[in-house]
Amino acid sequence: MSRPFILVHGAWHGGWVWQRSARLLRSEGHDVFTPSLTGLGDRAHLLSPDISLTTHVRDITMLIESYELSDVTLCGHSYAGLVVGQVADQMPDRIAKLVLLDAFVPIDGMSVLDLSSGHAVREGIETAVREYGNGEYGNGEYVPAPPAAQFQLRDQADSDWVDRHLGAQPFRTFTEKTSLTGAWRDADSLVYVAGTGSENPMTELWDAARADERIEFREIECGHNIMVDRPEDLHAILVE
Numbered sequence: 001m002s003r004p005f006i007l008v009h010g011a012w013h014g015g016w017v018w019q020r021s022a023r024l025l026r027s028e029g030h031d032v033f034t035p036s037l038t039g040l041g042d043r044a045h046l047l048s049p050d051i052s053l054t055t056h057v058r059d060i061t062m063l064i065e066s067y068e069l070s071d072v073t074l075c076g077h078s079y080a081g082l083v084v085g086q087v088a089d090q091m092p093d094r095i096a097k098l099v100l101l102d103a104f105v106p107i108d109g110m111s112v113l114d115l116s117s118g119h120a121v122r123e124g125i126e127t128a129v130r131e132y133g134n135g136e137y138g139n140g141e142y143v144p145a146p147p148a149a150q151f152q153l154r155d156q157a158d159s160d161w162v163d164r165h166l167g168a169q170p171f172r173t174f175t176e177k178t179s180l181t182g183a184w185r186d187a188d189s190l191v192y193v194a195g196t197g198s199e200n201p202m203t204e205l206w207d208a209a210r211a212d213e214r215i216e217f218r219e220i221e222c223g224h225n226i227m228v229d230r231p232e233d234l235h236a237i238l239v240e
Contacts, residue, residue, distance in 0.1 A: 003031070006034075009034075011169045014043070014044070057086045073099065075238060077103055077226075092184065097189040101234070110178055146166075148162035191237060
């Protein structure tokens with residue numbers, strides 16, 4: 001039976017990162033959407049310091065409304081855990097399955113910087129600003145993309161491919177706090193997928209998912225960009 005899937009990329013990436021997952025899903029007849037969030041990927045020409053977490057949430061809610069989607073499997077990678085969490089919170093009747101892919105677990109009133117305080121992820125953001133924030137992206141309005149090597153991809157060709165397409169992230173997307181009622185946790189299926197095969201900076205943030213009895217915690221042995229490293233294993237979880 002055909003189902004709609006919305007796959008939302010993380011910080012610095014774009015819809016391009018889902019090509020392998022999208023191909024697998026479409027081969028089975030599913031409707032697949034891999035939007036680039038405003039200012040990123042094929043929408044990098046819209047980059048602006050005014051872009052916030054709310055902007056990115058609206059990107060996805062408008063997609064759902066425009067295509068009149070329901071019974072959606074909604075998957076958010078990394079930063080997009082906060083995006084899809086708010087989408088599911090605002091449109092719980094449209095979301096059947098919520099997948100947090102090596103992602104931040106949304107908590108009301110907490111931003112990316114709040115949730116990563118004291119962890120390697122926060123250090124990585126600060127390093128990106130300090131070491132790669134030269135020129136137009138070094139003004140505090142954007143977080144420059146770190147090298148793809150930080151995502152621990154297994155194949156060098158894949159790492160080079162990701163490097164070619166990463167772009168700056170609007171800083172406000174990391175500082176804006178979430179606004180949640182808790183309705184996002186009412187999805188029929190709520191799954192967290194962790195990439196456990198390397199020095200993954202998200203490791204310290206998995207505890208929130210493990211501690212939540214509503215969340216089914218799954219593991220795939222690979223780095224942070226699971227959709228690139230292990231698309232077949234991710235596919236099996238998405239279509240369950």
